[in-house]
Amino acid sequence: MADVLFNVFALLTVIAAAGVVLNRNAVNASMCLLLSLVGVAGLFVALDAYLLAFLLLLVYAGAIVALFLFIVMLLDAKGDVPAPIHKIPLLARIMAFALVTVGLISFFTRGRIVSPDLATTPALGSSLKLYAYQLFTIYLLPVQILGFLLLIAMLGVIVLSKKFEGMDDIK
Template sequence: MTFFFFIFAAMTLIGGIGVVVNRNPVSSAFSMIISFLGLAALFIQLDAYLVGILQILVYAGAIMVLFLFIIMLLDIPKAENKRFPVFTLGTSIVVVVSFATLIVTVITRSEVGSAKLPPIDPVKGTGNSDVHRIGELLFSTYWFPIQVVAVLLLVSTVGVVVLSKRELK
């Protein structure tokens, strides 16, 4: 259990670092896919099967294909061959390192985080899976947010069509 956690955590982190470090945008996108696959494995390890599958389908499938499509459509040159500006790089490193230290310190000092993984009941029958329970919640308690999200998707679709029109005034 712990072994697999560290394998997939390493996969996620290395993919994430690859996104930042790679000079070629296409390589960055593929590193991002690796990172998302590791993250989906971690979700499944946390017994969140629906969310893990959604992560693969929506993020690694749809969103990253969209990114790759746009990268290849725009034909962005392998830019940034010049060095990064020293001031920007230095400031960024200071901000990032201090933020990482802050997060790790706060998390390790809190009492909450030392909780062991509690056992859960195994899935029996059809009405007990996480898909079933999330679906029930979505269409009973959270019926209004679902409607709002539907409207949001409609608005974004219309917005994309309007933005993509040739003559943008």
């Protein structure tokens, strides 16, 4: 039962993710992104990581994709004719090729990559206490760095959205 559910959600995630890339219509693409995120949340539930599943739904599916849709609708972004390949910057072409190569290699060698033993791996996402404890001990540095990044982004938003016309506005 759990295996079947896992496979169904995995399939849903991949198909929806392909839909995000292939759709010309930006609203359709955002809805595919939503479906894909719901699929990933389903995968987390199948892996007993309920906390991650619901955080993913709350933050990404509930708020961020809604903002994407908001922007897409506000700008009325219709799909465009894709640019011919020689107009895409060389760096972007190389990056895309490298990403696809890495993805394919890891897909075909996944059986041979040494994965950690499941029995000894702590289930961090399963309990609130365990998760919070790890966040504030082992992973404290990444959390702090992310906090700074968010702070910088917030300052950027304030600076961009506030119109500075003279010295009076700063006071």
